[in-house]
Amino acid sequence: MLSGPHASFVVTSYALATAVVLILIVWIAIDYRRQKARLRELEASGVTRRSGRGVADI
Amino acid sequence: MTLIDLANPTRFLSLTARILPWLAAATAILLLVGLYQAAMAPDDYQQGATVKIMFIHVPNAWLAMFVWGVMSLAALGTLVWRHPLADVAAKAAAPIGAAFTFLALVTGALWGRPMWGTYWEWDARLTSVLIMFLMYLGLIALWRAVEDPSRAARAAAILTLVGALNLPIIKFSVDWWNTLHQPASVLRMGGPSLDRTFLIPLLVMAVAFSLLFVTLHLAAMRNEILRRRVRSLQMMQASRRSA
Numbered sequence: 001m002l003s004g005p006h007a008s009f010v011v012t013s014y015a016l017a018t019a020v021v022l023i024l025i026v027w028i029a030i031d032y033r034r035q036k037a038r039l040r041e042l043e044a045s046g047v048t049r050r051s052g053r054g055v056a057d058i
Numbered sequence: 059m060t061l062i063d064l065a066n067p068t069r070f071l072s073l074t075a076r077i078l079p080w081l082a083a084a085t086a087i088l089l090l091v092g093l094y095q096a097a098m099a100p101d102d103y104q105q106g107a108t109v110k111i112m113f114i115h116v117p118n119a120w121l122a123m124f125v126w127g128v129m130s131l132a133a134l135g136t137l138v139w140r141h142p143l144a145d146v147a148a149k150a151a152a153p154i155g156a157a158f159t160f161l162a163l164v165t166g167a168l169w170g171r172p173m174w175g176t177y178w179e180w181d182a183r184l185t186s187v188l189i190m191f192l193m194y195l196g197l198i199a200l201w202r203a204v205e206d207p208s209r210a211a212r213a214a215a216i217l218t219l220v221g222a223l224n225l226p227i228i229k230f231s232v233d234w235w236n237t238l239h240q241p242a243s244v245l246r247m248g249g250p251s252l253d254r255t256f257l258i259p260l261l262v263m264a265v266a267f268s269l270l271f272v273t274l275h276l277a278a279m280r281n282e283i284l285r286r287r288v289r290s291l292q293m294m295q296a297s298r299r300s301a
Contacts, residue, residue: 003107004101005172009169010110012168013115013168017161020157023157024154028281032280039287039288042291047298048291049287053068
């Protein structure tokens with residue numbers, strides 16, 4: 001397992017990689033919710049696509 | 059379903075909605091297996107425990123270049139074939155590629171301090187990767203700065219293809235110049251020079267990070283398609299109000 005004088009460099013690397021990957025996942029998830037909410041608002045105000053497909057079809 | 063069918067954003071949304079949960083599950087499982095193997099790998103006789111940094115540094119460095127390659131293909135799709143999803147693919151990939159490049163640079167620095175005695179050295183490999191990171195940021199800024207998506211797409215595609223010239227420089231910098239960064243030890247003539255004890259966890263992590271990229275990229279492409287639908291509906295709403 002992890003030992004020795006350089007363990008802190010290894011732990012920092014893995015912690016940073018975990019944080020960056022989590023930030024990417026959360027950012028993409030929040031963006032998806034935001035776009036769907038905007039589409040829902042537009043549909044509610046009567047603006048729809050020519051195809052008639054709405055946010056429920058996504 | 060053929061590749062041509064995927065050119066249709068609606069079909070793309072429908073297909074990716076079905077495959078994304080499976081891709082996410084496969085990514086999570088493979089990442090856990092890779093992390094377990096990385097934790098169990100022995101210390102290297104020269105590098106000690108810092109060899110474990112390689113299991114995240116190398117996949118991120120590979121993906122930093124691979125994502126730019128994907129964006130370059132998408133740039134050709136925008137400029138030559140005017141594929142409807144080409145710019146969507148490139149724009150969605152850029153922040154993910156920038157994140158991988160950032161991780162490659164930082165984990166490389168964290169490995170370099172105990173092994174080389176310095177976090178940073180202006181050698182050809184490190185500098186060319188830093189240039190690629192700055193170009194990622196430049197591309198993201200360009201997409202945000204130009205309001206008209208088609209104009210932004212063409213400008214970004216040209217900048218992406220110019221940036222692709224950096225890919226062979228990054229790959230061969232360790233052969234062309236005398237660098238502190240060691241030469242290739244996996245993708246090289248004559249096969250990998252790594253022992254299987256380190257090679258297997260490294261390859262598992264590389265596949266796991268590649269799957270992570272595919273999963274995040276498809277999800278980000280879906281968001282970009284939705285963002286463009288929102289924009290077109292908002293324009294439709296604005297033109298109705300002004301009529």
